[in-house]
Amino acid sequence: METLTAAILPQTIRKRPANSHKGTYGRVVLIGGNDNFGGAIIMASAAAIYSGAGLVTTVTAQSNQTSLHDRVPEAMFADITDTNLMASLITAADTVVIGPGLGTTDHSRTVLITAFKNICPDQRVVIDGSAITLIATDQVTLPKAHLIFTPHQMEWQRLSGIAIADQTPDRNRQIVDRLPGIVVLKSHHTEIYTATGSYRNPLGTPAQATGGMGDTLAGMVGGFVAQFADESQAVLAAVYTHSAIAEELATTQYVVLPHQIITEIPRFMKTHSEK
């Protein structure tokens, strides 16, 4: 297993060409956030926007609209019960992030199945949180696309069938090889499994152990894969950036909150971008 280094950052975070516009940096649609978990999809959306995604639309419960716009006016809103609108937004997207705060009710499952039916093969799809749990428990058919799963250890236990105590690189790899996508297995030592390599994130701190931290990472991964050509590199750079910012903040903070990481993303990316 290869250990990630800061070298991944300038390789991935390219200098922005002068002749570019919002369309150059990806249309990202984020789907999730029920009446109780609105914060999850708001943090994911903010993370995608602060990572540089060109156009972001958040498909969530109506009850989250005001909070979303208060937090990130850059995001467009769509009501998660409007299935036709969600379908057309997905069709027009480059990248879809699904799962943060989606929940696991019958309605959540219907949203997930409808979203997957509208995914196109060239799209990048980040599958997080409740979406992973639903796939594991309800045998939801996966779409043919560039899939990126971001489970924590409990979600990986559900999806892979490997108990947390038995989640060794060899066992994980056996399951990853049967899954059609990249797996970011989140823990205090996050591991990333791509088709060709396995990577260990050396960074991260227990100051990060707070709700919303993974929702934030899912949005960052969405923002990075929407902008940067090499999908695996983009995932690795997003994971590294998330933890590196947390470590910087943790030098003077006992806990690091997800929104504090989000605020720091543009500065961190500038510092570590291609020179």
Ligand SMILES: NC(=O)C1=CN([C@@H]2O[C@H](COP(=O)(O)OP(=O)(O)OC[C@H]3O[C@@H](n4cnc5c(N)ncnc54)[C@H](O)[C@@H]3O)[C@@H](O)[C@H]2O)[C@@H](O)CC1
């Ligand atoms: N503010 C919000 O709206 C929040 C919404 N959330 C959403 O809530 C839904 C349920 O997700 P949860 O993860 O809370 O619930 P889950 O039931 O999927 O997993 C949480 C359980 O897994 C255990 N666990 C074991 N190893 C772990 C590891 N390495 N990392 C994390 N947990 C580990 C935890 O102790 C906990 O008992 C998701 O859709 C998620 O996006 C959460 O992210 C919390 C914040």
Ligand SMILES: Nc1ncnc2c1ncn2[C@@H]1O[C@H](COP(=O)(O)OP(=O)(O)O)[C@@H](O)[C@H]1O
């Ligand atoms: N002790 C820790 N050390 C390093 N990173 C941690 C630690 N605890 C949590 N994290 C990170 O925080 C994130 C938690 O993700 P997740 O459990 O999905 O959170 P949530 O769903 O509440 O947003 C992951 O990126 C994980 O690597």
Ligand SMILES: [Mg+2]
């Ligand atoms: Mg999570």
